[in-house]
Amino acid sequence: MLLVYTHKITPRINFTFKHLCTRILGIPVRFTTTIEEFIAHDSFKMSYTKKPLGNEVFIRSHDLLFEQGLSDPDLNVTKWEDTKCFFFTGDKSAIPFDVFAASFYLLSRYEEYLPHVKDEYGRYGAHESLAYKHNFLKEPVVDIWAYKFKSVLEANYPNVEFPKRKYSIKPVIDVPAPYDFKLKGLMRTLGGNIKDLFAFNFKKLYYRQMVLFGLKRDPYDTFKYILNKQKQTGFKFHFFFLIGDFSTYDKGISALRKDYVSLIKSVADYCRVGLKVSYFAIEDKSILKKEQQQMEGIINTSLLETRNSFSKLNLPDLYRNLVELEVQDDYTMGYVNELGFRAGTCTPFFFYDLDYEVQTPLRINSYHVIDSALLKNVSLLDKKESLQYIINQVKRVNGEFVPVFHNYTFSGMGQWKHFKELFNIILDSTENDK
Known part of the structure; x- marks a missing residue:
């Protein structure tokens, strides 16, 4: 089990860590806000806060997972190795981006709560999304980030075995x-025939009759x-x-x-x-x-x-x-x-x-x-x-x-x-x- 120290345990932290750690990587996770408990824990652990406590695996946190309601976060999407990310946190962090805050932003569909233009059916369009605008829509970035986090943990805890999931x-x-054509009722069938007739779509008109008389599927x-x-x-x-x-x-x-x-x-x-x-x-x-x-x-x-x-x-x-x-x-x-x-x-x-x-x-x-x-x-x-x-x-x-x-x-x-x-x-x- 991975022990995570953070200065405040929020529902957002619980939700995000359990998706990345447990659902994607198969690692059970537990949280603590007690420094003494964290220091006394001499095995699998990391800290998620503003400053490291010691030499542990440290991910510098963005404010997003400690907030409530909606804000207007600064989303500076940049290239990171073979993918992209946002919420840059600096080189002192084991990962230079807060992948947990970035994951929460995407998983919660945060951007869909913000003002946007809907299409003719009242839908949120892909062109409105951060992923489309920054060309990472076709990558499962949350899962990719989780695996990069896994690499950091493996480097620090080589004896820990991670379960492998299958595609x-x-x-x-x-x-x-x-x-x-079938089961449409008399009026809809009649309307369809008339529509085909006026559109000179004789092929469809013929096919419809063949289906209705049981001669074609x-x-x-x-x-x-x-x-x-x-x-x-x-x-x-x-x-x-x-x-x-x-x-x-x-x-x-x-x-x-x-x-x-x-x-x-x-x-x-x-x-x-x-x-x-x-x-x-x-x-x-x-x-x-x-x-x-x-x-x-x-x-x-x-x-x-x-x-x-x-x-x-x-x-x-x-x-x-x-x-x-x-x-x-x-x-x-x-x-x-x-x-x-x-x-x-x-x-x-x-x-x-x-x-x-x-x-x-x-x-x-x-x-x-x-x-x-x-x-x-x-x-x-x-x-x-x-x-x-x-x-x-x-x-x-x-x-x-x-x-x-x-x-x-x-x-x-x-x-x-x-x-x-x-x-x-x-x-x-x-x-x-x-």
């Missing part, structure tokens, strides 16, 4: 609509393929089904339809099933609770996982609602237009409520790749290279890779051609790590 994947399958109905892939891998897929009401934003299928309920139940036999929170439920707790109860009625167990429609996050309100409804995991943290690490990490972490200064039980599983972001690459080769780059970054720190694909991604039609091949790259990426 893993957690594929997410997002289902905003299980079918393109619906292009969004890729569940058999996905479940076959699930049976071939040891990592559980995480499905998120939309069951919210039809609206301007969400155009799914009613959860009252028996065929849709049967589909969700059949997927739940092999994979983890969670709720895709509808656009209006993100803002309205009563709608969210209704959708939670509907999904629990379908899967006959407690709802443990959620992911938001359009990957929209309204911090901190939505996460507070999930905590109150006892949801354990969320998979919304990420950017729909950019690959990378929105919270700077590829290790699941807990939501820290900056307003109440408390770590909550809600675990955040940030995603690092989403199919829509891969579309920015025109050629298949560029898509493969972009995907492989992120995979390699996660492997660099033996982290957990979370990609998001949609059921329609596997249709192979139009822009989704070759995406099955990209998904196979992800599944095969664990072969050398078993």
